[in-house]
Amino acid sequence: MQPVRTFLRHQFQSVVRWFDSWSGTRQVPVGPGTGPKRVEWSRVLPFLGVHAMCLFVFVVGFSWAAVGVCLAMYLVRMFAVTGFYHRYFSHKTFRTSRAVQFLMAVAGATATQRGPLWWASHHRLHHKHSDQPEDVHSPHQHGLWWSHMGWITSGENFRTDLRQVPDLARYAELRFLDRFDTLVPFLTGAAMFFLGMALGSWAPGLGTSAFQMLVWGYFVSTVLLFHGTCTINSLSHLIGRRRYPTSDQSRNSWILALVTLGEGWHNNHHYYQASTRQGFFWWELDVTYYGLKLLSWLGLIWDLRPVPAHVRAGAPRTRRG
Numbered sequence: 001m002q003p004v005r006t007f008l009r010h011q012f013q014s015v016v017r018w019f020d021s022w023s024g025t026r027q028v029p030v031g032p033g034t035g036p037k038r039v040e041w042s043r044v045l046p047f048l049g050v051h052a053m054c055l056f057v058f059v060v061g062f063s064w065a066a067v068g069v070c071l072a073m074y075l076v077r078m079f080a081v082t083g084f085y086h087r088y089f090s091h092k093t094f095r096t097s098r099a100v101q102f103l104m105a106v107a108g109a110t111a112t113q114r115g116p117l118w119w120a121s122h123h124r125l126h127h128k129h130s131d132q133p134e135d136v137h138s139p140h141q142h143g144l145w146w147s148h149m150g151w152i153t154s155g156e157n158f159r160t161d162l163r164q165v166p167d168l169a170r171y172a173e174l175r176f177l178d179r180f181d182t183l184v185p186f187l188t189g190a191a192m193f194f195l196g197m198a199l200g201s202w203a204p205g206l207g208t209s210a211f212q213m214l215v216w217g218y219f220v221s222t223v224l225l226f227h228g229t230c231t232i233n234s235l236s237h238l239i240g241r242r243r244y245p246t247s248d249q250s251r252n253s254w255i256l257a258l259v260t261l262g263e264g265w266h267n268n269h270h271y272y273q274a275s276t277r278q279g280f281f282w283w284e285l286d287v288t289y290y291g292l293k294l295l296s297w298l299g300l301i302w303d304l305r306p307v308p309a310h311v312r313a314g315a316p317r318t319r320r321g
């Protein structure tokens with residue numbers, strides 16, 4: 001009887017954490033080696049559901065309006081992930097006000113890649129242990145599938161390790177967004193639904209509808225965004241060139257830089273994490289940096305940290321591997 005009761009309690013807890021991700025997690029150990037490396041199905045059902053919902057494109061059909069919004073939502077939210085979750089919350093490569101910090105956290109949360117504290121805490125751990133056994137998403141330690149998405153579905157990585165982000169955890173609004181990490185994604189999906197509903201009645205010539213916009217603008221866009229982002233954890237430690245002799249296997253890839261708006265210059269970034277810019281040379285396209293520069297001209301963010309000339313000069317290397 002006891003194992004059944006424990007099993008049921010665990011399933012119930014998983015469902016509660018779909019809504020309140022911090023519920024009862026104070027005693028839950030966090031980090032590599034603290035749990036079995038396997039998928040916790042009950043906890044990741046919503047994540048799988050977002051993927052499954054993409055199949056509804058065959059039901060709701062196609063319109064250029066819906067596909068255009070899908071692409072726009074990909075680009076805007078990729079910028080929020082790389083510019084805000086990564087270059088601000090994880091690395092603090094520029095400064096801003098508390099109000100804009102909150103807005104950046106909300107924008108990042110629309111990407112449905114969990115809360116800002118969870119994202120930054122895992123990313124800081126990645127830099128601490130890059131391609132070592134403690135690196136939760138190293139393809140060299142745990143294989144391609146695990147580095148791409150397996151690690152996200154495992155119990156040992158669900159909890160936010162607040163010890164990694166004390167500078168962020170002191171803000172109540174950031175803790176709130178991190179704890180209730182499905183709230184903003186739910187509102188984003190609802191916004192797409194109502195956008196489709198409005199366009200369906202005000203501009204019927206566009207041929208879209210509430211459900212069509214929900215499926216393309218939220219579900220398809222979110223899944224593409226998720227896998228685009230995850231290439232940096234998996235592929236950017238496998239494909240491309242190594243300019244700088246870092247202690248890990250990070251690489252520079254222009255294809256991944258296009259997909260992720262500049263994050264593909266990953267070897268540059270591992271070599272020098274403190275700069276806002278990751279494309280170190282003018283020909284290294286870094287759309288996120290251009291966007292952040294624009295925000296700085298508008299006065300919303302400031303003190304963007306440059307790449308020092310001696311860092312850029314580094315110890316050039318062009319060989320593969």
Ligand SMILES: [Zn+2]
Pocket residue numbers: 086090091123127269273
């Ligand atoms: Zn980083």
Ligand SMILES: [Zn+2]
Pocket residue numbers: 126130232233237250266270
């Ligand atoms: Zn990396």
